[in-house]
Amino acid sequence: MEIQNILVIFFAAAFTENILLARFLGMCSFLAVSRQVKTAVGLGTAVVFVLAFTAVLNVYVHRLLVHFELEYLRYVAFIIVIAAFVQFVEIVIERFSPVLYYALGIFLPLITVNCAVLGVSLFMLNKGGPGGYGPLEAFAYGAGSGVGWMLAIIAMAGIREKMERSRVPRGLEGPGIALIIAGIMALAFIGLAGVLQPA
Amino acid sequence: MAHVLTAIAVMAGMAGLLAVLIIVADAVLLNYGECAITINGEEPRVVQGGSSLLASLMAHDIFIPSACGGRGSCGLCKLKVLEGGGPLLPTEAPHLTKEEIAAGVRLSCQVRVRSDMAIEVPEEILSVREFTGRVSKIVELNYDTRLLRIELEEPAEMSFRAGQYVQIETPPYGKTAEPVYRAYSIATDPAETGAFELVIRRVPNGICTTYVFEIMKEGDPVTFNGPYGEFYLRDTDAEVLFIAGGSGISPIRAILRRMAREGSMRKATFFYGANERRDLYMVEEMRALEEKIANFRYVPALGRPAPDDGWDGETGLVTEVIDRHVPDASAMEAYLCGSPGMIDACVKLLRSKGLTEDRIFFDKFA
Numbered sequence: 001m002e003i004q005n006i007l008v009i010f011f012a013a014a015f016t017e018n019i020l021l022a023r024f025l026g027m028c029s030f031l032a033v034s035r036q037v038k039t040a041v042g043l044g045t046a047v048v049f050v051l052a053f054t055a056v057l058n059v060y061v062h063r064l065l066v067h068f069e070l071e072y073l074r075y076v077a078f079i080i081v082i083a084a085f086v087q088f089v090e091i092v093i094e095r096f097s098p099v100l101y102y103a104l105g106i107f108l109p110l111i112t113v114n115c116a117v118l119g120v121s122l123f124m125l126n127k128g129g130p131g132g133y134g135p136l137e138a139f140a141y142g143a144g145s146g147v148g149w150m151l152a153i154i155a156m157a158g159i160r161e162k163m164e165r166s167r168v169p170r171g172l173e174g175p176g177i178a179l180i181i182a183g184i185m186a187l188a189f190i191g192l193a194g195v196l197q198p199a
Numbered sequence: 200m201a202h203v204l205t206a207i208a209v210m211a212g213m214a215g216l217l218a219v220l221i222i223v224a225d226a227v228l229l230n231y232g233e234c235a236i237t238i239n240g241e242e243p244r245v246v247q248g249g250s251s252l253l254a255s256l257m258a259h260d261i262f263i264p265s266a267c268g269g270r271g272s273c274g275l276c277k278l279k280v281l282e283g284g285g286p287l288l289p290t291e292a293p294h295l296t297k298e299e300i301a302a303g304v305r306l307s308c309q310v311r312v313r314s315d316m317a318i319e320v321p322e323e324i325l326s327v328r329e330f331t332g333r334v335s336k337i338v339e340l341n342y343d344t345r346l347l348r349i350e351l352e353e354p355a356e357m358s359f360r361a362g363q364y365v366q367i368e369t370p371p372y373g374k375t376a377e378p379v380y381r382a383y384s385i386a387t388d389p390a391e392t393g394a395f396e397l398v399i400r401r402v403p404n405g406i407c408t409t410y411v412f413e414i415m416k417e418g419d420p421v422t423f424n425g426p427y428g429e430f431y432l433r434d435t436d437a438e439v440l441f442i443a444g445g446s447g448i449s450p451i452r453a454i455l456r457r458m459a460r461e462g463s464m465r466k467a468t469f470f471y472g473a474n475e476r477r478d479l480y481m482v483e484e485m486r487a488l489e490e491k492i493a494n495f496r497y498v499p500a501l502g503r504p505a506p507d508d509g510w511d512g513e514t515g516l517v518t519e520v521i522d523r524h525v526p527d528a529s530a531m532e533a534y535l536c537g538s539p540g541m542i543d544a545c546v547k548l549l550r551s552k553g554l555t556e557d558r559i560f561f562d563k564f565a
Contacts, residue, residue, distance in 0.1 A: 084217035095228040
């Protein structure tokens with residue numbers, strides 16, 4: 001059934017094929033912004049928004065490219081769409097929440113080069129029937145990946161906030177221990193592999 | 200061939216469309232319309248929203264002091280915002296104490312005008328004026344420092360205290376699309392009416408100093424506002440320590456000239472720190488002031504004199520020289536002007552010699 005498949009796509013993208021913990025995309029802002037739960041939530045929401053809508057936009061862009069036999073330009077075209085959309089999101093955030101805008105600082109425009117965003121747009125071309133996902137499935141896939149990424153970064157922020165008082169070996173402080181934690185989280189997610197199979 | 204053209208057309212069309220979308224979003228969403236700012240409870244002034252509070256006030260001839268020109272690094276533009284300031288920004292927090300934040304004090308260069316606001320501006324700032332003048336003389340003091348003599352045109356007189364500073368406007372040119380303001384201390388006695396002098400040291404890639412050194416000529420018009428600052432000689436009988444480096448000599452020269460004119464009998468010593476002999480300037484003027492002022496001594500100190508400098512004066516860091524000359528500072532007043540690093544080091548030294556913070560005055564040239 002249509003709706004059931006959409007839901008499976010969403011949950012598969014969020015959990016069993018978590019873009020960050022199973023596919024290892026989007027690590028840099030994940031490591032850099034995961035020190036406080038508050039900023040992690042802010043950035044995570046922005047990423048969900050960007051991922052969901054760029055996935056849909058890129059479905060249509062891809063169809064346009066196929067129509068003109070320009071499929072090989074998909075990398076460039078997708079990135080242009082992603083960059084413009086992130087710029088748009090920046091303007092919206094600056095207008096409605098200046099505090100979040102200044103708190104995110106440089107990491108907002110860095111969503112553009114977050115490989116998870118380009119990754120989602122490219123992966124969805126290989127999924128579903130011939131021609132990839134339609135707009136509704138793409139939205140579910142993008143939103144699901146975003147939610148998965150957001151859950152991972154919030155979980156990481158929660159762990160790091162709790163770890164403020166722990167005795168971390170000096171050489172591992174900062175990114176070192178963060179990567180080890182990410183690895184352990186990823187190990188847990190391997191257990192979910194294959195549980196959900198989108199049609 | 201047709202294929203290449205199609206590819207170009209499609210990509211260009213897409214990019215163009217997206218660019219239009221962003222321009223429209225920017226114009227619609229970041230357009231805050233007209234906002235009314237109420238100052239000290241008086242008739243509100245209407246400004247175009249979207250700029251910083253500092254810039255909006257300046258457009259209404261209210262000149263808030265700012266040494267860094269609105270970048271959020273000097274902390275001088277503090278104002279009390281009663282309404283409409285929005286939440287505190289992370290760029291403001293380091294400059295404000297908990298009491299200030301509770302009282303609604305904000306950095307006006309970081310607060311954006313997005314809605315109607317109510318603020319409080321101290322009277323002294325409201326009496327700051329904008330002046331136009333003309334550069335009547337440019338003197339090369341040494342390899343990286345110039346003296347500008349500026350004649351006041353409109354208004355023709357400016358009343359200030361020796362030691363205060365003005366903000367000079369650099370007009371748009373290569374390095375800046377909008378006018379930029381930088382603060383420089385006045386280097387002349389207030390009694391010399393009609394004109395004043397500034398000492399300007401070149402900053403590599405500096406917006407204002409590049410303009411002064413490469414484009415400004417004698418006879419050019421110049422716009423500035425002021426006077427600002429709490430750096431002036433306090434009216435007591437305590438012995439005075441002047442300490443400066445680089446262009447920090449500027450406000451001290453103004454104070455010394457005033458002391459000479461008034462025939463001050465106060466004991467004063469001026470420690471000036473530099474690296475090599477070629478960094479020194481105004482040496483003859485300082486020696487002449489030693490004759491004119493009853494109890495004044497000028498002590499230049501070179502940190503790294505070049506071998507062929509033939510230097511027989513004090514050597515070492517200015518802190519070391521002060522340490523040698525001043526055993527006990529508890530009954531003195533100190534006036535420091537120069538780089539933040541030099542000032543921090545000297546303040547630490549003076550406090551260790553018994554001088555309390557309330558008698559140390561400084562102007563950090565950041």
